Structure formats: structure tokens, C-alpha cells
Amino acid sequence: MFNVISIQKKIFEKKSSITLLMLLQTIFLLSSCEKMVLVDPPITASTGSTVFSTDAGANAIFIGIYSELCYGMTSGGRSISVLGGVASDELNIFEITAGSHLIPFYRNELSATQTESWGKIYSYIHRVNSAIEGLTVSEQLAPSTKQVLLGEAKFLRAFMYFYLINFYGDVPLALTSDYRVNAALKRTLKEKVYEQIIADLKESQILLPEDYTGPKPGESTLEKVRPNKWVATALLARVYLYTGQWADAEEQTTAIIENKSVYDTVSLSDVFLKNNKEIIWNIQPVGYNFNTDDAVFFTITEDPVSYSDKVYLSECVWKAFEPGDQRKIKWVGSYTTTTNSATYHFPSKYKAIGANVVTEYPIIFRLAEQYLIRAEARAQQNIDISGAQSDLNIIRARAGLSKTTANDQASLLDAILQERQVELFTEWGHRWFDLIRTGKINTVMSSVTPNKRNGTWQNTDQLYPIPLEDIRNNPNLTQNPGY
Numbered sequence: 001m002f003n004v005i006s007i008q009k010k011i012f013e014k015k016s017s018i019t020l021l022m023l024l025q026t027i028f029l030l031s032s033c034e035k036m037v038l039v040d041p042p043i044t045a046s047t048g049s050t051v052f053s054t055d056a057g058a059n060a061i062f063i064g065i066y067s068e069l070c071y072g073m074t075s076g077g078r079s080i081s082v083l084g085g086v087a088s089d090e091l092n093i094f095e096i097t098a099g100s101h102l103i104p105f106y107r108n109e110l111s112a113t114q115t116e117s118w119g120k121i122y123s124y125i126h127r128v129n130s131a132i133e134g135l136t137v138s139e140q141l142a143p144s145t146k147q148v149l150l151g152e153a154k155f156l157r158a159f160m161y162f163y164l165i166n167f168y169g170d171v172p173l174a175l176t177s178d179y180r181v182n183a184a185l186k187r188t189l190k191e192k193v194y195e196q197i198i199a200d201l202k203e204s205q206i207l208l209p210e211d212y213t214g215p216k217p218g219e220s221t222l223e224k225v226r227p228n229k230w231v232a233t234a235l236l237a238r239v240y241l242y243t244g245q246w247a248d249a250e251e252q253t254t255a256i257i258e259n260k261s262v263y264d265t266v267s268l269s270d271v272f273l274k275n276n277k278e279i280i281w282n283i284q285p286v287g288y289n290f291n292t293d294d295a296v297f298f299t300i301t302e303d304p305v306s307y308s309d310k311v312y313l314s315e316c317v318w319k320a321f322e323p324g325d326q327r328k329i330k331w332v333g334s335y336t337t338t339t340n341s342a343t344y345h346f347p348s349k350y351k352a353i354g355a356n357v358v359t360e361y362p363i364i365f366r367l368a369e370q371y372l373i374r375a376e377a378r379a380q381q382n383i384d385i386s387g388a389q390s391d392l393n394i395i396r397a398r399a400g401l402s403k404t405t406a407n408d409q410a411s412l413l414d415a416i417l418q419e420r421q422v423e424l425f426t427e428w429g430h431r432w433f434d435l436i437r438t439g440k441i442n443t444v445m446s447s448v449t450p451n452k453r454n455g456t457w458q459n460t461d462q463l464y465p466i467p468l469e470d471i472r473n474n475p476n477l478t479q480n481p482g483y
Contacts, residue, residue: 052134055145059216061131062152065124066226069156070283072120073163074362076297077102077309080163083116084429089316089448091426094304102309107455108445112468112483119467121164122174128157130177148217151207155227158200159235165190166242166433169463169480186476187466194243201239204232224275224282225361230256230263231281234365237373242437246377253374256280256367263367265398268330271368272349274361278368282361291360295350298426300335304344313345313425316448320421326400327422347426364428371395372420379412388412395423413438436462458482 051057073080078101085091086106093106104110132153135146164171172185173193208229214221237252256263266278274282290296297311304310313332321328333348352360375391378384385407392415393403399422406415417438424430435441441462449457460482471477 052138053140055142055217058131058135058138058141058145058149061127061134062149062226063215065127065131065156066283067286069124070286070362072124074283074285074293076293077311078116079293079297080117080429081294081426082297082311084432085426086311088432088435089314089444090431091311092314092452094310094312095453100309102311103453107452108449108457108461109455110461110465110483112465112471112479114465115467115469117163117167117464118470121160125157125160125164125174126177126182128153128160129175132157133177142218145217147207148209148213151204151232152227154200154207155204155232155235158197158204158232158239161193161197162235162239163429165193166429166436167464168466172477183474184476185474187478191243194239197239198236201232201236205229205236208232222275223284224279225284227281230259231365234280234370237370241373241377242433244380246380249377250374250381253370253377256370257374265367265371265394268326268398271366272351272360272363274359278366279363280365280367280370282363284361285358290354291352291358292350292362294347294362294426295353295360298347298350299333299353300344300346303337303339311346313347314448317421317425318345320418322401322422324400325422331425349426368395368423369430372416372423376413376416379409379416382409385409385412388416392416392419395419399423 051061072078076082082091082102083105086093086102087108091106093100093102100106101116104114105116132150135141135150135153138146141149161171161173170187170190171193172182173188173196174182174185175196176182204227208227208231210229211220212222212224212228213219213226214223233252233256237249237256240246240249240252262277263280264277266276270276271278285292300310300312304312318328318332331347331349333346334343335346336343350360350362352358371391371394375388378388378391389404389406389412392406392412396402396404396419404412404415406412417434417440420434421431435444442457442459445457445461449455449461460480463480463482465483466477466479468479471479
């Protein structure tokens with residue numbers, strides 16, 4: 001973890017100056033997000049212990065983390081949604097974007113010099129670990145503030161590790177901010193990392209309130225921009241699904257689905273509007289004069305020849321929609337070029353571009369995924385087939401489709417995977433991860449990748465390479481096969 005270790009070493013050796021710098025960065029991030037400035041300004045103390053001596057100072061650190069998370073993980077062509085989309089069978093790249101940083105992802109030809117997600121996610125983990133340590137030893141914070149922030153920190157660490165292991169497999173499990181410890185970490189088995197994720201999420205469920213927290217911990221709000229108990233539950237349900245703990249996945253999703261006073265499905269036109277009833281967690285955008293990076297990045301408004309880095313929806317997704325599926329109309333846009341009358345389809349879930357009024361936030365968890373998780377968990381247990389069908393049909397009915405004809409375990413699992421493809425496309429790497437965890441990635445990508453500018457597919461391409469520079473600096477690190 002070369003990038004993170006370098007940061008940690010500086011923090012260890014020059015703790016006072018770096019902590020002050022971190023606070024100044026937080027202030028800068030707060031100034032770029034209009035609603036985030038509702039929190040009291042952080043103190044300008046020079047030690048980590050002082051940062052966590054007031055509620056305002058501790059809270060400001062978390063506001064900064066959320067701002068960076070929004071900018072770093074949902075940002076245009078470098079977002080998880082885009083990287084997962086071009087690597088899988090969801091997105092194509094225009095031929096003119098020859099120099100695009102997306103080409104290695106698109107052709108499934110990453111090299112060990114690629115550090116796109118690794119360093120970014122580990123930097124978040126480092127900041128969260130530092131926050132956990134500061135909160136744990138602090139004796140000045142209000143007990144309610146300390147509890148909520150610890151719950152958020154444990155959730156955030158679990159969230160980051162979920163994406164890290166699904167991109168890289170076995171990874172170093174850093175649970176401290178001490179660079180001397182982290183510099184020599186070996187890779188931990190993915191199964192063990194999942195155990196830590198589950199432990200963190202269970203603790204988060206206890207620590208976090210059921211209501212959504214406002215700019216200051218303890219204040220309730222209608223804005224769903226900070227994790228609460230149900231956000232932790234949503235991720236825990238997904239983790240149980242990924243780890244094959246079907247009964248536990250069903251239990252967690254049922255707790256959310258049955259909370260009808262807070263969560264329910266909404267019409268297709270309203271799904272991606274901020275803070276609606278289907279949303280479990282969305283995060284405030286941090287840019288000026290636009291709502292989400294997805295709307296700006298995906299929408300095609302002029303001939304592609306003018307774009308230096310642009311993508312469009314693949315035929316695999318376009319043809320996956322059944323006749324009459326309203327998502328194909330509501331969530332997909334089209335553009336026909338003036339030069340050769342070619343028509344390109346693009347994701348249009350988020351539509352607000354350049355608006356002074358913010359109507360859309362990047363959505364991380366929503367209820368539709370929970371229905372599909374429960375449908376799959378029920379189908380996998382092969383006990384409640386009618387229940388699995390019912391969950392699947394709720395999503396299909398909203399899209400204007402008839403009830404599923406799948407009536408046994410095998411056909412239901414195929415139907416659910418197909419439904420996830422057309423419901424969750426270009427959202428947070430779902431398709432890429434689904435293909436990996438269901439064991440279908442080799443079958444799908446061996447057919448798709450050769451059409452990506454003559455790309456080649458190998459079984460080992462389903463995991464990203466560990467950055468070479470980190471391996472050189474930590475002899476305990478090993479590389480993924482194939483790199």
C-alpha cells in the first residue's frame with residue numbers, strides 16, 4: 001500500500017502539521033458543498049486529540065470524508081459505476097477515445113502499474129481508521145455524538161473493504177493508522193476480510209440510529225445523506241448474499257422491506273430523485289451547477305467526435321430488456337449523430353444537468369436491490385419459491401412487465417440475474433460483481449471481450465492487479481495470478 005504508507009509515515013512523523021492540514025482540507029471541502037456548511041466550522045487545533053475534543057471538530061472530519069467519497073467514488077469516468085461498466089458487458093467506448101484511461105478496463109488488459117481504485121480506497125480506510133482511534137480515546141465528546149460517529153466509521157470501513165475485495169480479492173486488512181504496522185501487512189484471505197466487514201456492520205447496526213442524522217449528530221433530517229441503521233443493514237444483506245449466507249440475507253432484507261413507513265418503491269420516473277422513499281442512502285454531490293457526475297458523464301448531447309472520453313450503452317444491455325419494459329424508455333436515452341445518422345443509447349437514470357436547483361443525488365443503496373437480494377436468497381434456499389417470485393414480480397410490475405414464468409430454483413436464479421442486469425445497470429459495479437460471484441463471468445466475457453477492440457479475456461482478468469509499486473515496497477505483498 002505504497003501511497004497510503006507514505007501518507008501514514010508523514011502523519012506519524014509530523015502529526016501536528018498533518019492533522020492541521022487535514023482540517024484545512026476539510027474546510028475546503030465543506031466550502032464546495034453548499035449544504036455541508038451547516039455544521040459548525042471545525043476547530044483549528046494542531047493535534048489529533050484536540051480534533052476529537054469537540055463535537056464540531058469530530059463531525060467535520062466525517063463531513064470531509066463524505067465529500068471526498070462523493071468526489072472520488074462517483075466522479076465521472078473514474079467512478080466505480082463507470083469502471084465496472086466498461087470492464088463488464090454494460091458499456092462501450094467510442095473509437096475516437098484512443099487515449100482514454102478506460103481502455104485497459106474496457107479491453108480487460110490492466111497492468112500492474114494501474115492504481116485506479118487501490119490507493120483511493122486505502123486512503124479512505126486510513127482516514128476512517130484514524131477517526132476510529134481518535135473517537136475511541138476521546139473523553140470530551142458527547143456520548144451520543146461519539147456513538148453515532150463510531151457507527152458511521154465502522155460502516156464506512158466495511159463499505160470500503162467490500163469494494164476493495166471485490167475488485168482485488170485477498171487484500172491487506174489494515175485496522176490501524178500506524179504506518180509501521182500497515183507497511184508490512186500480508187494479504188488477508190477474502191473470507192477473513194468478509195468476517196471483519198460483517199463484524200463492523202453488526203456493530204454499526206447497534207451504534208447507528210434508525211433515523212437519518214442531520215449536519216450534526218443527534219439531529220434528525222429528511223436528507224438521507226449519512227448512514228443510519230438501515231444503511232448498515234442494506235450492506236449487510238448484500239454481504240450475506242455474496243458470501244452465500246442465504247437465510248441471513250433474507251432476514252436483513254426483510255427488516256428493511258417491512259419498514260414501510262420509511263421505505264417503499266416509487267415510480268420509474270421518481271427513482272433517481274434525491275431522498276425519495278425508495279432510497280436507503282444517497283450522498284450529496286460536491287460540485288457546482290450540476291447534480292450528479294453520472295448525468296453529466298453519461299448523457300450524449302452532441303456528436304461523439306467532439307468527446308475525448310465518452311461511453312455508451314452496450315448491445316448486451318439494450319437487448320436484455322424484454323418487450324414492453326418501461327425502463328428501456330425511462331432510464332435509457334438515445335442520440336443520433338448528424339454525421340452518419342448512427343444512434344447511440346446511453347444511461348439516463350440521472351437527468352439533471354447544469355441545474356441551479358439540485359434534484360438528484362448519487363444513490364448508493366435503494367430498495368429495489370433489497371427485493372432482488374431477498375428473491376435470490378429465497379431461491380437459493382429453495383424453500384419459498386413463491387416468495388422469490390413475488391419479490392421478483394414487484395420489480396417487474398413497476399417496469400410494466402408481466403409476472404415471471406420462472407417456477408423452479410434454476411430458472412428463478414437465471415431470471416433474477418437477468419432482472420438485476422436491467423434494473424441495476426451502471427450502478428456501482430453490480431453487473432461486474434454479479435458475473436464474478438455467480439461464476440458466469442468467463443462464459444459472458446470470453447464472448448464479449450473479443451469485440452472490445454480485439455481485447456482478450458483470461459479467467460484471471462476478473463481481479464484487478466495489485467499495484468507493482470506497492471509490491472516493491474512491501475515484500476509481504478503478492479500479486480494476483482495473470483499479472
